[in-house]
Amino acid sequence: MGTNNSKRKNKSKKSKKTTKKKTKISFKKARKKNFLPTYEIYPTIKWSQIRIKNLIQKKKLAPIFPPEDDPTETFSIECPICNYFFPITNMTNCCKKPICTECYLQIVPFGTPNQPTTEQCPWCRHYNFSVIYNESLRNKFENEILLSQEDCDQKLELEKEASKNEREEFEKQRSKTILKLLEIKKKEEEEGEYERLKIDQEKNEERERIKQLFREQKNNQEQIDKDNLERIQQLENMPRDPNTLLTQFLSNAGVMDLGRREQLLNFVLQATNQQQN
Numbered sequence: 001m002g003t004n005n006s007k008r009k010n011k012s013k014k015s016k017k018t019t020k021k022k023t024k025i026s027f028k029k030a031r032k033k034n035f036l037p038t039y040e041i042y043p044t045i046k047w048s049q050i051r052i053k054n055l056i057q058k059k060k061l062a063p064i065f066p067p068e069d070d071p072t073e074t075f076s077i078e079c080p081i082c083n084y085f086f087p088i089t090n091m092t093n094c095c096k097k098p099i100c101t102e103c104y105l106q107i108v109p110f111g112t113p114n115q116p117t118t119e120q121c122p123w124c125r126h127y128n129f130s131v132i133y134n135e136s137l138r139n140k141f142e143n144e145i146l147l148s149q150e151d152c153d154q155k156l157e158l159e160k161e162a163s164k165n166e167r168e169e170f171e172k173q174r175s176k177t178i179l180k181l182l183e184i185k186k187k188e189e190e191e192g193e194y195e196r197l198k199i200d201q202e203k204n205e206e207r208e209r210i211k212q213l214f215r216e217q218k219n220n221q222e223q224i225d226k227d228n229l230e231r232i233q234q235l236e237n238m239p240r241d242p243n244t245l246l247t248q249f250l251s252n253a254g255v256m257d258l259g260r261r262e263q264l265l266n267f268v269l270q271a272t273n274q275q276q277n
């Protein structure tokens with residue numbers, strides 16, 4: 001036992017260094033691990049993992065927790081062998097001292113926790129060392145877990161509610177923005193339509209103006225043509241006296257175009273030839 005004890009102390013010191021970083025493991029994490037062994041205090045253990053798991057599940061042994069260096073509200077029970085704090089431990093049957101599961105597993109190499117063994121109690125040196133897992137402590141601990149779980153659920157619910165409200169607010173703002181954009185677009189389209197109509201109207205007016213101008217020009221030309229024809233007819237009906245024709249021609253030549261002038265000149269020449277013949 002003596003050699004075992006000193007060995008344990010050395011191992012305990014070594015492991016203390018590594019566990020210090022891990023001391024802030026939460027209840028929730030411990031719960032997630034389903035109270036399964038983490039073996040943080042001693043690097044080796046003689047028991048098989050399956051056997052330990054079984055004993056913990058059958059509530060013959062306390063769950064194994066990541067140990068705390070200092071007592072907290074939850075990790076309030078000190079194991080007097082390893083001096084770590086736990087939320088719950090086993091209890092020696094002989095002298096009713098707390099003992100953590102990892103320490104128990106080091107002292108007793110095999111067997112059933114609540115059955116007498118050949119080992120001695122490390123405190124009262126009583127033979128047939130055995131431990132019992134304290135139900136009332138377990139219940140207390142489970143209640144705390146439940147409470148902390150409830151607290152978590154409540155917080156989660158509140159967070160969900162808050163994010164839902166946020167989401168709703170966001171949706172509201174989004175639909176507002178979309179409506180505004182649609183309105184602007186509609187207005188722009190309406191304005192565009194109005195502009196288009198205005199341009200069409202202007203184009204039509206311009207087209208009408210040009211048409212009117214053509215009509216006027218055509219009428220003018222027709223009038224001019226008519227006037228010229230009348231003059232030609234007047235000349236044709238006149239006596240074929242070359243002198244009179246020439247006078248007539250000269251008096252009209254200024255307002256006639258070239259074709260008409262030539263036509264008239266031919267008449268004059270014809271009339272002169274006829275007279276000479």
Ligand SMILES: [Zn+2]
Nearest residue numbers: 079082100103
């Ligand atoms: Zn211990």
Ligand SMILES: [Zn+2]
Nearest residue numbers: 094095121124
């Ligand atoms: Zn004892």
